[in-house]
Amino acid sequence: MLIDLLIAAIKALIVIGMVLPLAGILGWVERKGSALIQDRIGANRASIFGFAGAGLVNTLMADPLKFLTKEDVIPAGVDRLLHTLAPCIGLFPAIVAFAAVPFGDVLEVGGRVINLQAIGLNVGILYVLAMMSLGVYGVVLAGWASNNRFSLLGGIRGSAQMISYELGMGLAIVATVMTYGTLDLQAMVRAQGHLIGGWIPAWGIVYQPVAFLLFLIAGIAESKRVPFDLPEGESELVAGFFTEYSGIKYLMFFMTDFVDVAVVAALVTTLYFGGWQIPYLMRDGVHFPWGTVVALPQIVVVLLQLAAFMIKVLFFCWLQVLIRWSLPRYRYDQVMRLGWRGLLPVALLNVMATAVLVLALQG
Amino acid sequence: MSPLLFCILGAVLIASAFGVVLSTSPIRSALSLIVTLFFIAVEFLFLDAQLVAALQIVVYAGAIMVLFLFVIMLLNLQDDPQALAKLPLRAAGGCLGGLFLLAALHFFVKPGVGAGTGINTAVPDTFGSTETLGEMLFTHYLFAFEITSVLLLVAIIGAVVLAKKNLT
Amino acid sequence: MTEQYLPVLVTFAFSAAVVGLMVSLGRLLGPRHDSTEKGEAFECGNPASGSAWGRFSVKFYLTAILFIVFDVEVVFMYPWAVLFRRLGWFGFGEMTVFVAMLGVALLYVWRKGALEWD
Numbered sequence: 001m002l003i004d005l006l007i008a009a010i011k012a013l014i015v016i017g018m019v020l021p022l023a024g025i026l027g028w029v030e031r032k033g034s035a036l037i038q039d040r041i042g043a044n045r046a047s048i049f050g051f052a053g054a055g056l057v058n059t060l061m062a063d064p065l066k067f068l069t070k071e072d073v074i075p076a077g078v079d080r081l082l083h084t085l086a087p088c089i090g091l092f093p094a095i096v097a098f099a100a101v102p103f104g105d106v107l108e109v110g111g112r113v114i115n116l117q118a119i120g121l122n123v124g125i126l127y128v129l130a131m132m133s134l135g136v137y138g139v140v141l142a143g144w145a146s147n148n149r150f151s152l153l154g155g156i157r158g159s160a161q162m163i164s165y166e167l168g169m170g171l172a173i174v175a176t177v178m179t180y181g182t183l184d185l186q187a188m189v190r191a192q193g194h195l196i197g198g199w200i201p202a203w204g205i206v207y208q209p210v211a212f213l214l215f216l217i218a219g220i221a222e223s224k225r226v227p228f229d230l231p232e233g234e235s236e237l238v239a240g241f242f243t244e245y246s247g248i249k250y251l252m253f254f255m256t257d258f259v260d261v262a263v264v265a266a267l268v269t270t271l272y273f274g275g276w277q278i279p280y281l282m283r284d285g286v287h288f289p290w291g292t293v294v295a296l297p298q299i300v301v302v303l304l305q306l307a308a309f310m311i312k313v314l315f316f317c318w319l320q321v322l323i324r325w326s327l328p329r330y331r332y333d334q335v336m337r338l339g340w341r342g343l344l345p346v347a348l349l350n351v352m353a354t355a356v357l358v359l360a361l362q363g
Numbered sequence: 364m365s366p367l368l369f370c371i372l373g374a375v376l377i378a379s380a381f382g383v384v385l386s387t388s389p390i391r392s393a394l395s396l397i398v399t400l401f402f403i404a405v406e407f408l409f410l411d412a413q414l415v416a417a418l419q420i421v422v423y424a425g426a427i428m429v430l431f432l433f434v435i436m437l438l439n440l441q442d443d444p445q446a447l448a449k450l451p452l453r454a455a456g457g458c459l460g461g462l463f464l465l466a467a468l469h470f471f472v473k474p475g476v477g478a479g480t481g482i483n484t485a486v487p488d489t490f491g492s493t494e495t496l497g498e499m500l501f502t503h504y505l506f507a508f509e510i511t512s513v514l515l516l517v518a519i520i521g522a523v524v525l526a527k528k529n530l531t
Numbered sequence: 532m533t534e535q536y537l538p539v540l541v542t543f544a545f546s547a548a549v550v551g552l553m554v555s556l557g558r559l560l561g562p563r564h565d566s567t568e569k570g571e572a573f574e575c576g577n578p579a580s581g582s583a584w585g586r587f588s589v590k591f592y593l594t595a596i597l598f599i600v601f602d603v604e605v606v607f608m609y610p611w612a613v614l615f616r617r618l619g620w621f622g623f624g625e626m627t628v629f630v631a632m633l634g635v636a637l638l639y640v641w642r643k644g645a646l647e648w649d
Contacts, residue, residue: 008538012545020549071561082390088550095546119538123493126417126609133425137397140432144390156436160591163429163598170605177612183493248557252550333647336594340646344601344637348630351608355615355623362616408536418606426602430595437587497610501622508607508625512632515600519636522596523645526589 007114015099015118018310022317023258024060030258030321037325067251075147075244082145087245087252090138094259097131100124101266102186103309104276104302105283116276116302117186124185125173128267129166132222136162138256139224139241146244154240157230157332162222164339169218171347175211175354176204176271189275193282198289201279204272210350212272214343219267221339223260225320227327228335265316273312276305369409376402384453389440393431400424412491593645604633 035042074083096119104116121127136159143155180188194202205212221228230240242253269275280286281304285295296304330338379402382395400423407416489495500508611618611626618625640646 004537005541008541009545011538012542015542016545016549068556068560069562071563072557079388079390082394084554085394088554091553092546092550095549096542099542099546118542121413121417121535121539123413123417126414126421130417130420130425133421136425136429137394137432140429140436141390141394144432144436152436156433156587156591159429159433160594163426164594167598167601167605170602171608174605174608174612177609178615181613181616183609183613247561248553252553337646340597341641348634351612352627352630355626358616359620359623363620414610418609422599422602422606426595426599430592430599433591433595437589437592493610493613497614500607500610501614501618501625505625509628509632511607512604512629515603516632516636519597519600519640522593523640523643526593526645527643 003112007112008118011114011116011118012099015103016095018103019095019098019259019262020255021060022262022313023255024064025056026258026261026317026321027063027254028056029318030324033318033321034325037322064251067248070247072247072249073244078145078147078244082141083244084249086138086142086145087242087249087256088138089141090135090256091252091259093131093134093138094256094263097128097135098259098263098266100128100131100185101263101270102189102275104305105190107302108298115186116306120184120186122182122184125177125183125188125271128185128263129170129173132169132263133163133166135256135260138253142245142253143241146241148244151241151243154243158224158241161224161228161230161332161335161339164336165218165221165228165343168214168339168343168347169222171344171351172208172211172215172218173271175208175347175351176215178351178354178358179204179207185270185275189270189277192274193277195280195289201274201277203274203277208272208350208354210346212268214347214350215271216264216268217338218343219264220320220323221335223257223264225257225261226324227330230329230332230335261317261320262313265313265320268316269309269312275312276309278304278308281305365409369406372402372405372409376406384457385447385450387444387447388442389435390432393428393435396431397424397428400428407491410491414491414493414496590645597640597645600636601633604629 032042074080099118100121102115102117102120107114107116119127139162140155140159143152143158146152146155176188177183180191182188182191188204192201192203196202196206200206242250245253280288281301283298283301285293285301287293376399379395379398383392383399386392386395400419404416404419404424407413407419607629608626611622615622615626
């Protein structure tokens with residue numbers, strides 16, 4: 001019992017240790033990446049005695065310290081509890097949603113088989129969806145608790161956008177669940193270790209390319225990134241629903257944005273790109289399709305899979321940053337039109353078509 | 364240990380339910396209701412109903428409460444500072460309602476039904492799992508399932524009709 | 532049962548601790564200089580004009596209701612998605628009837644213009 005508690009605590013700390021620095025580093029990638037894309041230098045002033053640590057000094061030390069020591073301005077006439085609660089309700093579900101993503105297969109230590117997944121529920125993907133649904137409250141409460149009509153408008157628009165795209169996301173996930181026949185994320189990743197015809201890894205993108213596109217679009221819209229960032233509306237609504245926030249609460253909203261990016265990237269890798277799977281790498285070594293088997297010690301396999309997971313997640317985070325700085329912003333009615341009249345029918349048709357195909361091939 | 368945790372969570376749940384009723388601000392009431400629903404989902408987990416717990420959060424706490432909040436903000440419901448002054452009257456109403464519920468339960472729930480089944484009765488491992496629920500839903504309760512779709516259709520038509528007058 | 536839910540509890544506790552730490556550190560470390568100007572609503576320099584509540588469109592309410600209904604539909608599709616191979620063509624037929632009803636609903640809403648300019 002105590003050992004279980006300890007293992008659970010270590011896994012939770014690993015996940016939090018993965019996601020919070022990742023959110024910070026994404027802030028840096030955003031600034032330097034956008035600078036590269038826009039052909040300028042970007043932020044380069046923060047350094048300790050000339051050592052800028054490739055941006056780590058800026059993001060992990062200077063930025064948080066700056067935000068922590070700024071004054072927390074709470075506007076007059078607002079409900080102070082709600083004002084403080086809103087960024088917490090935004091950030092907390094994002095972090096715990098990331099915890100459900102498996103970052104490795106199993107680790108056998110001292111006779112115990114430890115599943116490398118911080119939260120291993122057998123309704124895993126529904127739990128992730130539930131947490132993302134709870135993230136809506138951060139936005140709507142932030143808008144309301146600001147006593148500012150622009151914040152309120154941004155908050156209500158933002159939450160309406162988020163709930164519209166949750167439908168598309170849910171239906172894309174339904175199609176993926178149909179392919180794997182389970183709601184458990186670790187089981188889905190394990191199922192992607194099979195090889196089709198002995199050669200092609202059975203990753204989700206092979207079976208469900210349409211669902212992958214739908215999920216990616218819906219995920220980007222859900223985390224209110226460009227091209228769907230009108231609720232934040234940088235040049236239109238000041239800062240949208242978090243206009244009246246300063247100091248650490250402002251940082252928490254930004255962190256929610258980046259943790260959402262990380263969650264979407266992690267889910268895309270888990271559902272469609274094999275999660276921690278490396279093609280042909282099994283628990284005891286590499287099994288090439290032409291028969292050669294290269295045996296590897298278990299710890300090497302675990303480390304390779306962990307590295308593969310991180311690389312894939314980082315790739316999709318970078319992809320979202322690239323999309324952000326390449327596309328102009330959608331107008332709000334265009335956003336809602338895409339969600340209700342575009343994604344929803346396409347996702348429904350995708351589910352029905354998948355069902356017909358699978359049943360026809362099976363029967 | 365599990366029954367103890369169940370009862371502690373139940374106490375917290377009841378406290379947040381009191382928060383719904385006793386709070387002066389409608390937004391705080393809605394937030395208390397969200398917390399209540401969240402803890403109900405956790406209680407479902409204790410009863411081995413995992414799918415229901417997840418769906419409780421996705422649908423109830425994630426969708427219906429968003430609607431509540433939208434309506435509160437749309438109508439700009441103000442705080443009610445007189446709430447505590449009206450408390451004795453409301454408490455009397457609540458007690459009457461509770462007594463009525465107990466009477467109804469006494470008449471409708473026959474004693475002896477389900478006797479011998481307590482919290483610690485062993486249930487099969489697949490009790491609340493998605494597969495079991497799905498099997499029941501699509502075979503035995505098929506008619507209820509299809510009628511649900513008609514019910515949802517009626518709800519949508521009703522909502523559009525109600526809102527349409529203000530849309531144009 | 533407990534071995535599934537203990538990690539959830541632990542993760543929730545750690546995340547809540549991290550979030551709580553951030554807010555309390557901000558409250559402790561930041562200066563506090565309250566003034567009436569800082570407390571006013573931000574409108575790019577203009578004085579705050581009127582209360583925070585404008586006339587909000589009923590379309591948001593409609594969006595929320597439509598979301599609930601379609602979310603319930605998606606929620607019904609999850610058990611079917613897990614089991615649909617076992618249920619075969621009969622299950623597919625059931626689900627087609629269900630989706631068709633809600634497809635009619637979506638079509639109705641579309642044609643009625645309730646999905647316009649929101």
